[in-house]
Amino acid sequence: MTTPFPADVYAARLSRARTLTADAGLDGIVVGAGPDLAYLVGVEGDTIERLTALVIPAAGEPTVVVPRMELAKVRDTAVGSLGLAIADWVDGEDPYALVEDALGFAPARFGVSDVLPALHVIPLADRLGVPVLATPALREIRMIKDDAEIAELRRAGEAIDAVHRRVPGLLRAGHTEREVGEDIAAAILEEGHRTVEFVIVASGPNGADPHHEVSDRVIQDRDIVVVDIGGAVPAGYNSDSTRTYVVGEPDPEAARRIAVLVAAQQAAVDAVRPGVTAEQVDAAARDVLAAAGLGEAFLHRTGHGIGISTHEEPYIAPGNALPLREGMAFSIEPGIYFPGAWGARIEDIVVVTADGCVNLNTTPHGLTPAGA
Known part of the structure; x- marks a missing residue:
């Protein structure tokens, strides 16, 4: 070792x-x-x-x-x-x-x-x-990451972004979630991680379960698919990024709601800076969704800290009055979930800087087309 x-x-x-x-x-x-x-x-x-x-x-x-x-x-x-x-x-x-x-x-x-x-x-x-x-x-x-830790988290973010860029070619109608998940797990290792910590491929109604993993459900044309993936790079620091894909043409109303989700996620990212509390960042996302009538579809906290553990302090959640400080690293991942129909989530890892934050994930945030 x-x-x-x-x-x-x-x-x-x-x-x-x-x-x-x-x-x-x-x-x-x-x-x-x-x-x-x-x-x-x-x-x-x-x-x-x-x-x-x-x-x-x-x-x-x-x-x-x-x-x-x-x-x-x-x-x-x-x-x-x-x-x-x-x-x-x-x-x-x-x-x-x-x-x-x-x-x-x-x-x-x-x-x-x-x-x-x-x-x-x-x-x-x-x-x-x-x-x-x-x-x-x-x-x-x-909770406070030093420069060496931030460099490793940046490396992890770049590696998982590379995997998400491959997902549209792996995600196709006629394949099962499990088959796609196996392909994604292989890509996670190929793109520089030493371990695969989790792979969620949640298609159609399975997307309404935030912690669905994979199943033998066959992915269908027009399915909305949540892909939440992460692993540890050789130094032990973790990636964690979620994007929402569509196989073929999306339902217009679903596309509209996901656009609101993208705006909510960006509002939370924009709210991050030293002195702002964790609950204020959570509220920034939650308020956008509530204003669009989607507040009840958001079932969980906005984020969690990340480092050598995938989930650690600080937690970006209602009731957490912890002030943010430079060097904190955490996810911003609001989601919307409609039981029996579909779900969506957008997730980035951010690091608090002296006057805001830097986003460690850069792949497109909107509803991303995948192969039909």
Whole structure:
């Protein structure tokens, strides 16, 4: 395993995490395997029954607790290049005692990352007391992307745009959603992603389900088709872009409504700038749709943050009064859905700049013709 960024990038992240831990009133945090661990030290993978964790005291140096069988893999990351302390263990030993040792004392208040399962949280609680979520500290550091992260998100955006440019040639009447989805998944890898995170090909009435994936439904002439796709580029940063296609000639009323959706999506993009709240960006899209009588057809939030996770903070949703800041990256993806008939969604990833935002997706936003 190799890390996508130099060691000093990870050192700065760890230093910031320690500061935010103290600012949150925590004596330390325990970060389990998952996106936060990958962000902080470049160790990838999901939580398993054997504990792997980064222990960050508010005062003191971090320690990585890791099963000995995973030691070589962990050393081949920023953990090794930074010379972080490692506490390894084998089956039959107590890894939770190593966490306590790494913290240096039984803390009055400690946090755990939100992906750490009860399998590990409960033994920690038995030894150290009931933890709180470390999310306030960890989300703060991950929400603001640095220049290197923005470059990777831009690379991901360019790669998924290249896939969307291929979709009209793949999307044809007589093919099933599943067949088209398989072709798109292959294109995602061919265009520079290392993984395919999701492929939605939602044709005709299936488009009215925002989280439809693929089915054996045969795509028909005049179908409106929602194609929502994404993957991770080699550095682990994600793409996510949705376009709405039509096979053949569209129904005029559907085309009119989708034009309103395009305007709503652009209104939300135009609203993005530092100091504007997440809920105000959501309202910018929602108000355009409501004014056209389509407000009830918009079933979900306007967007979600993106980085090493496809969905992360900040969430662009009603009730979220979080002010936007330069460096935040998130989707703008309003949709309209008509059960039993069709649906549509338009999605871009944007990054907040000093005076607005930059859009990382540039393929056409309107109803796009595909092969009949």
